[in-house]
Amino acid sequence: MDETAWRRSLGNPRVLFGLAVLALLALAALGAPLIAPQNPLHQDLLASFAPPFWHAGVVPGHLLGTDDLGRDTLSRLIYGARIALTVAVISATAAGLIGTLLGLAAGYAGGLPDAIVSRLVDVWMAFPPVLLSIVLVAVIGAGLEAVILAIVIVDWTRFCRIVRAEVLVQREQDYVAAAVAIGLGPWRVALQEILRNLLPTLIVLFTLEMGIAITVEAILSFVGLSIASGAPSWGGMIAEGRLYIHQAWWLMTLPVGCIIVSVLGLNALGDGLRQTLDPLVRR
Amino acid sequence: MSALLEIRDLHLEIGTGRAALPVLRGIDLVLEAGEVLGLVGESGAGKTMVGKALLGILPPAARITQGQILYQGRDIAAMPAKPRLALLGRDLAMIPQDPMSSLNPVIRIAGQITDVLRRHLGLSRRAAYERARALLESVHIREPERVLRQYPHELSGGMRQRVLIAIAFACRPKLIVADEPTTALDVTVQRQILRLIRDLQANSATALLFVTHDLGLVAKICTKVSVMHAGRILEAAPVAQVFTRPQHPYTSALFAATPRYDRPAEALTPVPEALTARLWAEAAAYDAARAAAGVAVGGRAADA
Ligand SMILES: Nc1ncnc2c1ncn2[C@@H]1O[C@H](COP(=O)(O)OP(=O)(O)O)[C@@H](O)[C@H]1O
Ligand SMILES: [Mg+2]
Numbered sequence: 001m002d003e004t005a006w007r008r009s010l011g012n013p014r015v016l017f018g019l020a021v022l023a024l025l026a027l028a029a030l031g032a033p034l035i036a037p038q039n040p041l042h043q044d045l046l047a048s049f050a051p052p053f054w055h056a057g058v059v060p061g062h063l064l065g066t067d068d069l070g071r072d073t074l075s076r077l078i079y080g081a082r083i084a085l086t087v088a089v090i091s092a093t094a095a096g097l098i099g100t101l102l103g104l105a106a107g108y109a110g111g112l113p114d115a116i117v118s119r120l121v122d123v124w125m126a127f128p129p130v131l132l133s134i135v136l137v138a139v140i141g142a143g144l145e146a147v148i149l150a151i152v153i154v155d156w157t158r159f160c161r162i163v164r165a166e167v168l169v170q171r172e173q174d175y176v177a178a179a180v181a182i183g184l185g186p187w188r189v190a191l192q193e194i195l196r197n198l199l200p201t202l203i204v205l206f207t208l209e210m211g212i213a214i215t216v217e218a219i220l221s222f223v224g225l226s227i228a229s230g231a232p233s234w235g236g237m238i239a240e241g242r243l244y245i246h247q248a249w250w251l252m253t254l255p256v257g258c259i260i261v262s263v264l265g266l267n268a269l270g271d272g273l274r275q276t277l278d279p280l281v282r283r
Numbered sequence: 284m285s286a287l288l289e290i291r292d293l294h295l296e297i298g299t300g301r302a303a304l305p306v307l308r309g310i311d312l313v314l315e316a317g318e319v320l321g322l323v324g325e326s327g328a329g330k331t332m333v334g335k336a337l338l339g340i341l342p343p344a345a346r347i348t349q350g351q352i353l354y355q356g357r358d359i360a361a362m363p364a365k366p367r368l369a370l371l372g373r374d375l376a377m378i379p380q381d382p383m384s385s386l387n388p389v390i391r392i393a394g395q396i397t398d399v400l401r402r403h404l405g406l407s408r409r410a411a412y413e414r415a416r417a418l419l420e421s422v423h424i425r426e427p428e429r430v431l432r433q434y435p436h437e438l439s440g441g442m443r444q445r446v447l448i449a450i451a452f453a454c455r456p457k458l459i460v461a462d463e464p465t466t467a468l469d470v471t472v473q474r475q476i477l478r479l480i481r482d483l484q485a486n487s488a489t490a491l492l493f494v495t496h497d498l499g500l501v502a503k504i505c506t507k508v509s510v511m512h513a514g515r516i517l518e519a520a521p522v523a524q525v526f527t528r529p530q531h532p533y534t535s536a537l538f539a540a541t542p543r544y545d546r547p548a549e550a551l552t553p554v555p556e557a558l559t560a561r562l563w564a565e566a567a568a569y570d571a572a573r574a575a576a577g578v579a580v581g582g583r584a585a586d587a
Contacts, residue, residue, distance in 0.1 A: 110343060172342075173384060174379060174381055174384040174385040175384060175385055175386055175387040175388070177335075177340040177379075177385075178377070178379055178385045178386070178387075178447070178450075179387065179398075180338075180339070180340050180368075180371065181338050181340055181371055181372065181375075181376065181377045182371060182372030182376070182398060182399040182402065182450065183368045183369060183370070183371035183372035183373060183399070183402055183403060184368070184372075184398070184402065185364070185368055186364075193387055193390075196387070196389045196390065197387070197388065197389050199389070
């Protein structure tokens with residue numbers, strides 16, 4: 001893609017904010033063992049309900065306090081980022097690949113393939129997405145893999161629908177006829193000529209999907225369907241913290257804040273890139 | 284020995300069933316190697332559809348319902364995709380009408396020229412790049428290396444058309460379809476592009492199907508003309524004959540409507556409406572007769 005488009009993107013405040021959040025998430029996720037002050041699973045019942053630093057009586061080594069079992073909140077939040085980002089990247093990649101390929105095939109081939117894919121998407125979209133993923137995980141069985149699988153199964157349609165619509169527009173463009181006229185076959189035209197023009201759209205969709213995946217994972221852990229309880233996922237921390245909302249409101253609020261900031265950042269990144277990448281690439 | 288290109292009785296419709304709209308009503312064309320045939324007619328005559336049918340890039344709704352497009356004796360309209368695509372870009376090429384939209388906006392010029400070279404000549408990346416540079420020089424682009432690195436939106440319309448001409452001539456094709464190749468350009472650039480196409484054509488002995496609505500351009504580069512209206516060929520003859528002794532009243536009317544250096548603009552007379560109305564009525568009668576005979580229904584798909 002055009003370098004000037006990237007340079008322009010880096011001048012956009014939303015993109016910058018989004019990238020900063022993403023960088024922070026990546027740093028926490030990749031460097032968790034180095035950054036986290038404590039083992040996130042280590043319980044210390046003598047130090048339970050330690051308050052965060054802005055309260056009196058803070059326990060050294062527990063900057064953001066501890067939970068009911070005396071586990072260090074900051075460490076759990078950092079490890080939580082690891083789970084959130086893993087889910088986000090894997091499920092957005094898989095949903096993106098499946099949705100893009102099906103949307104591309106449907107939009108470019110038309111006819112029967114298009115009819116089949118479009119009906120499939122219609123049926124899929126008739127289910128409320130969160131409910132569908134809860135049911136799916138309930139059927140597949142709880143756990144991180146099940147959560148990722150459920151998100152992919154539900155969300156490939158987001159990519160598929162938009163890619164198909166974009167391909168329908170692109171394939172009418174003169175450059176596509178010109179590509180066929182130099183003897184390029186249908187797959188070459190679809191994957192090389194058309195797909196490259198969808199790159200900005202795909203980047204935006206991918207970013208937004210990461211935010212959605214983080215939210216869905218949190219919801220599923222909240223209802224106890226994600227990773228085994230005790231593992232430091234943000235959704236799980238919310239579920240546990242909810243019980244102590246009156247004694248220690250931060251136990252629930254801190255992970256909620258992490259989710260909100262992550263999703264806001266990813267959405268800002270997606271929206272910012274939508275503005276900066278699209279017009280230039282499309283002339 | 285068969286002609287390089289022979290289009291026989293080509294019928295084409297857009298849409299299917301009751302909504303089917305006849306666009307070509309029995310086109311016949313013959314083009315020998317190295318010849319330049321002008322396909323002339325007003326906008327909407329179906330000239331572009333003839334070129335697209337020939338290159339197999341018809342819009343999805345268009346279907347060839349009858350007739351043949353024989354390239355070196357083989358019907359390309361009925362050919363399987365694989366051998367047909369092997370001809371496109373190598374034997375048959377196109378210079379499009381709109382250079383602004385005919386290059387892929389997100390691919391550098393280098394990639395767009397080397398694509399066709401690598402596809403048909405099996406050149407290495409390096410060799411294709413060198414060849415692309417030489418091609419840009421042959422279309423009189425002064426800084427080929429810089430242009431190769433650029434994206435289409437960084438080039439003017441005239442420059443883009445030069446790039447597209449370089450792509451068309453890249454594999455030394457036997458036949459090029461040029462669909463109003465200068466219409467979208469500035470007047471000053473039009474003349475340069477026309478001269479470029481004519482010179483390259485003459486040097487390479489490529490046959491050219493030159494589609495235009497402008498008889499003035501036909502006089503400049505064509506050896507033969509086919510005058511087209513409502514999807515029919517009204518008159519086909521060598522240029523000299525058409526210009527001195529037009530046989531069809533529509534051809535004479537087109538002449539009267541064409542600006543010329545020896546004639547002031549006020550002397551132009553538009554094609555009389557009574558004449559075009561009569562020609563459209565003939566076309567409608569032809570459609571009705573075909574429908575009554577049951578031939579318009581069915582036929583084969585354009586792109587099987
Ligand atoms: N995509 C399309 N859908 C429907 N009708 C079309 C389409 N493209 C062209 N036509 C019709 O086909 C006829 C011939 O068009 P065209 O070949 O573009 O004419 P020309 O190139 O001579 O101006 C026109 O009457 C036009 O209305
Ligand atoms: Mg046209």
